[in-house]
Amino acid sequence: MPYKDIPCPLQSGENAELLLDYASRKLTAVQRMAIDQHIAGCPACQRFRDGQELLWKSLDTWESSNFKPGFDMRLEERIAADSRLPTWERAVLWAQNTPLKPAIPVAAAILLVALGLGLRWLWQ
Amino acid sequence: MERDIFVMQQLREGQTELFGELLERHRLPVYHFLFRMVQNQPVAEELAQEVFLRVYRSRAKYEPSAKFTTWLFRIAMNLALNWVRDNRHEMGQGSLDEEQADGKVRQISDRRPDIEQQLVHQVKLGEVRDAISRLPEKQRAAVLMHKYQEMEYTQIATVLGCSESAVKSLLFRAYETLRSRLAHHAV
Numbered sequence: 176m177p178y179k180d181i182p183c184p185l186q187s188g189e190n191a192e193l194l195l196d197y198a199s200r201k202l203t204a205v206q207r208m209a210i211d212q213h214i215a216g217c218p219a220c221q222r223f224r225d226g227q228e229l230l231w232k233s234l235d236t237w238e239s240s241n242f243k244p245g246f247d248m249r250l251e252e253r254i255a256a257d258s259r260l261p262t263w264e265r266a267v268l269w270a271q272n273t274p275l276k277p278a279i280p281v282a283a284a285i286l287l288v289a290l291g292l293g294l295r296w297l298w299q
Numbered sequence: 300m301e302r303d304i305f306v307m308q309q310l311r312e313g314q315t316e317l318f319g320e321l322l323e324r325h326r327l328p329v330y331h332f333l334f335r336m337v338q339n340q341p342v343a344e345e346l347a348q349e350v351f352l353r354v355y356r357s358r359a360k361y362e363p364s365a366k367f368t369t370w371l372f373r374i375a376m377n378l379a380l381n382w383v384r385d386n387r388h389e390m391g392q393g394s395l396d397e398e399q400a401d402g403k404v405r406q407i408s409d410r411r412p413d414i415e416q417q418l419v420h421q422v423k424l425g426e427v428r429d430a431i432s433r434l435p436e437k438q439r440a441a442v443l444m445h446k447y448q449e450m451e452y453t454q455i456a457t458v459l460g461c462s463e464s465a466v467k468s469l470l471f472r473a474y475e476t477l478r479s480r481l482a483h484h485a486v
């Protein structure tokens with residue numbers, strides 16, 4: 176069994192996430208048993224587990240709220256408006272949305288330098 | 300193949316009617332995450348609109364490099380962090396009223412017979428929101444994804460752009476801070 180007699184998660188750092196997830200009920204039966212066995216002889220991990228369980232209950236008090244109606248309709252309108260934009264504006268929007276955004280100013284700078292060098296060459 | 304990735308590929312091919320399926324599956328998780336990040340209902344809704352608009356705009360260039368939800372939450376997190384950085388003073392303002400105007404939360408409150416109990420609940424809720432909002436931004440995002448979205452460590456790591464072990468230590472520090480800030484809730 177891979178989790179039998181695990182080293183102290185708090186001291187070794189190994190399987191420390193099992194202590195974090197204990198309160199979330201995400202552990203498998205085997206993982207849970209391993210932590211239970213360890214905790215029975217380790218007051219530090221027991222304190223951590225108890226604290227984490229109390230924290231989980233506190234965090235559970237924060238429920239999110241629901242949408243106001245009309246979310247999909249508003250999105251549809253924005254998408255429709257988007258597709259009516261001229262191609263160049265859509266290209267700008269795409270550039271704004273792309274995760275490679277930092278590359279755009281760099282590319283622009285390279286282009287400017289190249290242009291500058293080209294002009295200098297023409298001048299001479 | 301992951302269904303979401305299949306749908307994105309179909310969108311790329313021009314089958315835009317499938318966009319509704321993505322929206323149906325992900326709009327609430329994305330909205331809940333954004334709501335807890337910015338603590339303001341209208342702003343969270345506006346940012347959720349922006350997330351899905353960006354997904355739609357990116358459909359032609361989309362390349363699946365990770366799970367779709369990881370990519371989606373990365374967009375959501377970046378938008379939320381930008382908003383928080385630009386509007387620190389507005390964080391959480393007006394959101395309590397908005398929440399009470401909302402059906403789901405009002406139902407819960409209505410079921411509480413005791414006004415005092417209701418007040419205690421509101422105070423605790425306020426403290427939870429405050430404790431989370433005072434976390435450094437990466438820790439806050441990690442807690443929201445781990446606790447409320449129940450995302451895996453690998454996914455959180457990809458969204459935050461760090462290693463899995465970095466996420467675990469981030470979460471350890473964040474929960475340690477929250478435990479000490481909310482320790483009095485146990486009493």
Ligand SMILES: [Zn+2]
Nearest residue numbers: 183184217220
């Ligand atoms: Zn231990």
